[in-house]
Amino acid sequence: MTVFLIVILSSFVFSLLLFGIGQKTFQRMTWFAALLPISLFIYFSSFAKSIMNGEVYNSFTSWVPSLGINLDFRLDNLALLFTLLITGVGSIVFLYTTQYLKGHPKLLRFYVFLSIFMGAMLGLVTSNNIITLFIFWELTSISSFFLISFNNTEAPSRKSAIIALTITGLGGLALLAFAVLAGQITGTLSIAEMLQSPEVFANHQYSVILMVFIFLAAFTKSAQFPFHFWLPGAMKAPTPVSTYLHSATMVKAGIYLLLRFTPHFQNNSYFFTTLLIVGAITMLYAAFQTLFKTDLKGILAYSTIGALGIMVFLIGIGTSASITAAIVFIVVHALYKASLFLVTGTIDHQAKTRDITKLSGLRKVLMPLAIAGLIAALSSGGFPPTVGFIGKDLIYEATLHGGLNPVLLTTMAVLTNILMVFAGLLVGVKPFAGKQNEDLGEIKKPHFFLWFMPMILAVLSLLFGLFPSMVEALFTHNITPLLTGEESPHLAIWHGFNLILLLSAITIISGIIIYFIWKPSHKKEGSMMKFEAISPKSLALKFSDLFQKLSYILTRTFQNGYLRRYVMVILVLLTLVFGIHVFINPRIFLSVKEIKALNWNEIVILAMMLVSILFTVFTKSRLTAIAGMGVLGYTMCLIFVFYGAPDLAMTQFSIDTLTVILFVLVLYRLPKYLKLSNRTNRVRDAIVAMSFGTFLAFTIIEIMNETPLKKTSEYYAENAYVLAKGKNVVNVILVDFRGFDTMIEIVVLAISAIGVFALLKLHLKKNEK
Amino acid sequence: MKSLILHTISITLLPLLILFSVFVLLRGHYLPGGGFIGGLIAAIAFILHAFANGLKETRKVLRIHPGFLIPVGLSIAVLSALAPILMTGDPLMTGLWYDKDIAILGKIGSALFFDTGVYLVVVGVCLTIIFTISESV
Numbered sequence: 001m002t003v004f005l006i007v008i009l010s011s012f013v014f015s016l017l018l019f020g021i022g023q024k025t026f027q028r029m030t031w032f033a034a035l036l037p038i039s040l041f042i043y044f045s046s047f048a049k050s051i052m053n054g055e056v057y058n059s060f061t062s063w064v065p066s067l068g069i070n071l072d073f074r075l076d077n078l079a080l081l082f083t084l085l086i087t088g089v090g091s092i093v094f095l096y097t098t099q100y101l102k103g104h105p106k107l108l109r110f111y112v113f114l115s116i117f118m119g120a121m122l123g124l125v126t127s128n129n130i131i132t133l134f135i136f137w138e139l140t141s142i143s144s145f146f147l148i149s150f151n152n153t154e155a156p157s158r159k160s161a162i163i164a165l166t167i168t169g170l171g172g173l174a175l176l177a178f179a180v181l182a183g184q185i186t187g188t189l190s191i192a193e194m195l196q197s198p199e200v201f202a203n204h205q206y207s208v209i210l211m212v213f214i215f216l217a218a219f220t221k222s223a224q225f226p227f228h229f230w231l232p233g234a235m236k237a238p239t240p241v242s243t244y245l246h247s248a249t250m251v252k253a254g255i256y257l258l259l260r261f262t263p264h265f266q267n268n269s270y271f272f273t274t275l276l277i278v279g280a281i282t283m284l285y286a287a288f289q290t291l292f293k294t295d296l297k298g299i300l301a302y303s304t305i306g307a308l309g310i311m312v313f314l315i316g317i318g319t320s321a322s323i324t325a326a327i328v329f330i331v332v333h334a335l336y337k338a339s340l341f342l343v344t345g346t347i348d349h350q351a352k353t354r355d356i357t358k359l360s361g362l363r364k365v366l367m368p369l370a371i372a373g374l375i376a377a378l379s380s381g382g383f384p385p386t387v388g389f390i391g392k393d394l395i396y397e398a399t400l401h402g403g404l405n406p407v408l409l410t411t412m413a414v415l416t417n418i419l420m421v422f423a424g425l426l427v428g429v430k431p432f433a434g435k436q437n438e439d440l441g442e443i444k445k446p447h448f449f450l451w452f453m454p455m456i457l458a459v460l461s462l463l464f465g466l467f468p469s470m471v472e473a474l475f476t477h478n479i480t481p482l483l484t485g486e487e488s489p490h491l492a493i494w495h496g497f498n499l500i501l502l503l504s505a506i507t508i509i510s511g512i513i514i515y516f517i518w519k520p521s522h523k524k525e526g527s528m529m530k531f532e533a534i535s536p537k538s539l540a541l542k543f544s545d546l547f548q549k550l551s552y553i554l555t556r557t558f559q560n561g562y563l564r565r566y567v568m569v570i571l572v573l574l575t576l577v578f579g580i581h582v583f584i585n586p587r588i589f590l591s592v593k594e595i596k597a598l599n600w601n602e603i604v605i606l607a608m609m610l611v612s613i614l615f616t617v618f619t620k621s622r623l624t625a626i627a628g629m630g631v632l633g634y635t636m637c638l639i640f641v642f643y644g645a646p647d648l649a650m651t652q653f654s655i656d657t658l659t660v661i662l663f664v665l666v667l668y669r670l671p672k673y674l675k676l677s678n679r680t681n682r683v684r685d686a687i688v689a690m691s692f693g694t695f696l697a698f699t700i701i702e703i704m705n706e707t708p709l710k711k712t713s714e715y716y717a718e719n720a721y722v723l724a725k726g727k728n729v730v731n732v733i734l735v736d737f738r739g740f741d742t743m744i745e746i747v748v749l750a751i752s753a754i755g756v757f758a759l760l761k762l763h764l765k766k767n768e769k
Numbered sequence: 770m771k772s773l774i775l776h777t778i779s780i781t782l783l784p785l786l787i788l789f790s791v792f793v794l795l796r797g798h799y800l801p802g803g804g805f806i807g808g809l810i811a812a813i814a815f816i817l818h819a820f821a822n823g824l825k826e827t828r829k830v831l832r833i834h835p836g837f838l839i840p841v842g843l844s845i846a847v848l849s850a851l852a853p854i855l856m857t858g859d860p861l862m863t864g865l866w867y868d869k870d871i872a873i874l875g876k877i878g879s880a881l882f883f884d885t886g887v888y889l890v891v892v893g894v895c896l897t898i899i900f901t902i903s904e905s906v
Binding site: 650662732749 | 880
């Protein structure tokens, strides 16, 4: 069954199809792009019922079976949760963008990247093979890069995109290392099969390294401290991108990875403790930062980082209650955060500003939008009866009954949530409340889609809150046992009067109080900027600057563009290697008996060589020097002939001829110098050349003393005729045994010819002008 | 470089050298030779002609731009490598051989076509580079 492969590839094919339509036609039928996520959403929804009953769908296509890499897709309940998020939020974002970026000259490109991203994300969450998971993981990073730099005429966009790509790319490399290592120690690349030996993950001598790699991958992707800083920068992307990639789906890929591998590390307390600590630091740090932001999207970015921190924190507690809380919170967060982002996008689209200090009283003009913002803010703050309330209840439930120090964990969770209440109200309520700011000018009514799309998400927050059994049946009922082996707690909106309800009340009331007391301003934001110099972002940038300077120095020294410098570097390096080898480990001896007397023809060749070398070195004319080099080459040919390598001799002969011709062609037109280079240089070159020759000779003598490994050459000699029907072993190796190498080599030759042609001919044309 | 002797002899040498290069190419599988050496010899033949008669004359004799030989050669090499996949379902670059001997050529197999591709690429690359440089300097 290859059905999932086709489904996932359909996104990529669809993006190609969009290209085929062309920009002009596409502008008139933007709705067409939304067909993809909507139909995929319907497709994945059709699995919901049977997966709720515990079924799992597999789709296997063999790809590189010899390496264990296969297009192996698996749709279980966890994957279903993410596919529904990806296609559901995707549908809304695709439709929203038709109006948000209406008439944008690069709209087609936007949808092409968005479709590629969606395909990659779907592939990521359904991959059962860890290598394909890595490939899709990287594809999401790359499509994210293009979407962040969508406004590629602006320098900050480009810079943010590069930072995001560097950080997530670093994590991608770690994921590859994790994949390879995990594959090596378990003997399989299938994630499901790895689970058959969870003790390997927990107790293997490399399990610490495994954890470091998976953490690096998950923390960079999911913007955990200290890698979080790419996410606020990524807000340079158009708002639909921030909604879709940088809040609802892509940043949750790290969370997905951690959840997926939770069962594998089940008995490893280091795994969970690290997650707990990193998650706690991230959520507190990010929640605190929201107090000092004035840009709506900046606030949302930090509250997203905070939410991701909460998820990691919950996985780190590691009980069935906390995993359930994490899963519910993924749904909760996707709904309210996507809604808030879209509300922000519409405000930005209509009022042309996202500055929270300027925005107020917009409810008169943007009425339906204000309701969507309010509901999303309530869900964000965990007010009943939204699904956010249930999510927050579950978080407190988990912190109170799990971990080593419930009081500390609960305190941290409460603190974070209070600030999340504040952030939600600030974005969802503040712009609509109070008196209208006259400076904003006249604000037009938004298009239907621009308020209806966030409304859908907000209403869903409310609906899931009123009927929590939907979330339970769809997701937690199956996913929690899948990941922890234990039953999930029952979801309900009313648990009676207990400690959790009290904590909820405290959270909400404190959040509202902060909202009324604390007014965000540019002054406060500025005071926070003083600490910017020690933030992870500036430290990372300083490091990269240093790295760049170092590479400049290296390049200037070793690759300065002069051929003589390159040759010199190579020769000196090789001389050092040979020299150190000869001095440390002298194994050179010549047995006098084995040395044969020189033939007369060898003596003649040697004499010719010496003469041509001396002539080349001491002649005053370039042309004669080249002729001398040519003679040297031909005498080499003679040596090959005498020692039974006619193929080599023929090749050397032709190559030498061509080289001389080339040199003559180039040098013929150059002015004649009396001295080619000054005395010091010549002495230096002579020393380098002679020491290189000496040490090379030593090495060759040493090689002669080794018993040669004849296995390879014997194999070729024996099988040249048997397997390849040729008697000339050299040629058989070239065209058959190592034919693929030859193929690549002729491609390289072709490229170099094109390079020479392009360089010289382009230059000519400029002169002609 | 105007030299009457070189001029006269180069006209005779060109076809002879090209014949020789093809000979070297064909015998490569059994005796010293092969596509790479053959290609170099053919390239030298044309360059000798260019030295004696000027580049314009050689281009006339060649009729086509030497760069054109590169994609042709590459395609022949790639096709001969792909042939086993398409024809017998064997892996890439498996040698395919025609059963019967053919007069003069002997046994014919995909390796010969591959070598012909190498030959053409080498001729194309050498001539493109040297012609371009000698025109531009």
